Amino acid sequence: MKILHVVSSLNMGGAEQFVVDITAAMNQQSGIQAEILSFGRADDALCQHCGKHDITVHHLSQAGRLQQLVQLRRLVRRYDAVHIHSSHCVASLLVSTLFLSGCRLYYTRHNTVIHRSGKWRLIYRLASIRLSKIVFIAEIARQDFLQAYPVFQEKSTLIYNGIRPVRLDPVVKATDRGVIRLGQVGRFVPLKAQKLLIQALHRLSPKQRQGFELHFFGDGPLLDDCRHQAESLQQDMGITFHGLEMDKSRIYQSIDVLVVTSETEGLSLVMLEALSAGCLVIATKVGGNEEIIEHGRSGLLYHYPKVQELAQCLTYVLTDARWRDLALAGNRRFDLMFEQERCVSSYLTIYRS
Template sequence: MRSKTNKLSVLHMVSSLLIGGAERFVLDLCQQQRSDGIKTQIFSFGRKDDPLVSECDALNLNVIFNRGHKFFALARIHRILRNVDVIHIHSPHVLKFIAPILPLIGQRKIIYTRHGAAPLENPSWQVLHKYCEKYIHTITFVSEESQQIFSTHHGWHNKRKWVIDNAVLLPEISGAKQVNPDRLSLGSVGRMIDIKNQINLLKALVKLSPEVREKISVHFFGDGPCLEQLKQFKDENLPEANIVFHGVINQRDQIYSTFDVLVVTSETEGLSLAIIEAMASQCAVIATDVGGNPRLVSHENTGWLFDYNDSNSLAKIIETCINDRKTVSEYANRSKAMIEENFSLKNCANKYKQLYLN
């Protein structure tokens, strides 16, 4: 049922408001949709002190939090869902929680977006997705690889599937980015979990000579279960290296202005929002040749690609960056131009609006 204001109303459902690519994307999408005349809200299954909650407050984005015993929580969610036009689910964990009430919410359109490429091949996920298929109107993916993996493991062959690229609100940047010619600053942005494999960046630094390492600073942004492992590796193998663990930082301009080159070491990626944000902020990118990364990073044009877990190749690329700062700057400028041309949030929001209305 269309809201009384006759505005299309959309509820975006996320597992948390921790800092991650999917969560960042939802905030950006809500802002764009609001400017396009759509009424948006966010329903979070996370905590009220999650880092992005304060950003939602600053942006005047309405956030509803899950609360109470599961039975009463589901009853409350049921009431909320029946008062919106579109339910946009951004996490399989959200889908799992609300699965019992899917048959009860009436003719609401449900969009399910898979932001990652992980196969979710555990039998419990197989059963869940088989059950939920008939209630989902459309499933979207952020990369062709994500769609192919999902189709292989879960089927849904008669379900409408769309690949819609992630996008970002483009930052305002005037003039060329200032770089320090005497020091190369590398950045790593994201949750510190096994699949992100940030330790491979530290292993690559070990392979460089002390004289080369003196010309490098490394900035880690994020938190997660692998943080202590990274710190311990640094203390044991790179005690003199200039490596900074910044923790969780909300302001993207503060993150991407800190370094010249983003390094992505992940085992798999959908369409990395960190890469899109870095390129939009005029950074070159070094990334693993996996998932959607090659769609974003053109090897030796906007950055460099290397094989997953290949610290030798990563070390050679880093040394190349140190020795040829002009090329790094050229790649950074091309990166920004490519994102402006191909990953406009306005275009992304229009594609979702078509799905909401059709």
């Protein structure tokens, strides 16, 4: 079976990283040949990563729109399944495959944004005819979408994203440093709202802050702003801005608690990575976060953007050693629901159905 995964780019991002990883995993399966089509540039950050995994990546030429559609049609007819992972690519794939028999289209929605304009209603009308399946990565996202577009009810399915667990050195991880290491992983953009964690730490007393270290991983346009906001905390606690780090083991070896402050999430790969590494996850009660974490059982949730609620979560971690039991429960939940093998198997099942 030949499978083509389609993305808008191979720039660094959760959905893009997921596509690269799942393509590599599918190529380990007998009888499967999976490749990627990127609408982005040949020098996008993850292209080199694809090369390391021997993943074939296709790019459209910089010709005019009509020529690109012709090129796209010639390419996709070589595959048994074409799986779209970005809304920006949907219209092009729908148009280029009109009246093309034998090419089955699938579409995974990796976010919770619901397009409602006249243009998108037309696109989704065509998609309801052409798509074999529309995949959702969180049940709440599926229900919200079906309220707007009930025509997809029969073609919709839920498949949680799955990842390979992050493996750590247990001796290094268990080292007692006398402080609890908080971490954030992601681009410094408004949507990720790292400033909320800084504001929550300001709500704690100096003595409480001394019980924490803070580690930021990532880059982005708001990095300098966050550095400035964190300056006044540094007299009470260690704060490190590590920049962009590709080695996941190094990230999660450095933290005990992942704090997610995002305004919205689909199904956060960062949260799955943290659970697999045995970290406690504290996250906003948005999007698919509630399907990853059961509040008070496998992690902690708080309402966005309630800084005081986040501060209370931090206080709990500082004063109640049972937070480590939550981290263990989160790790078990990952093993049950979010392993990559389960996700790959679910995708291959819908391709073959």
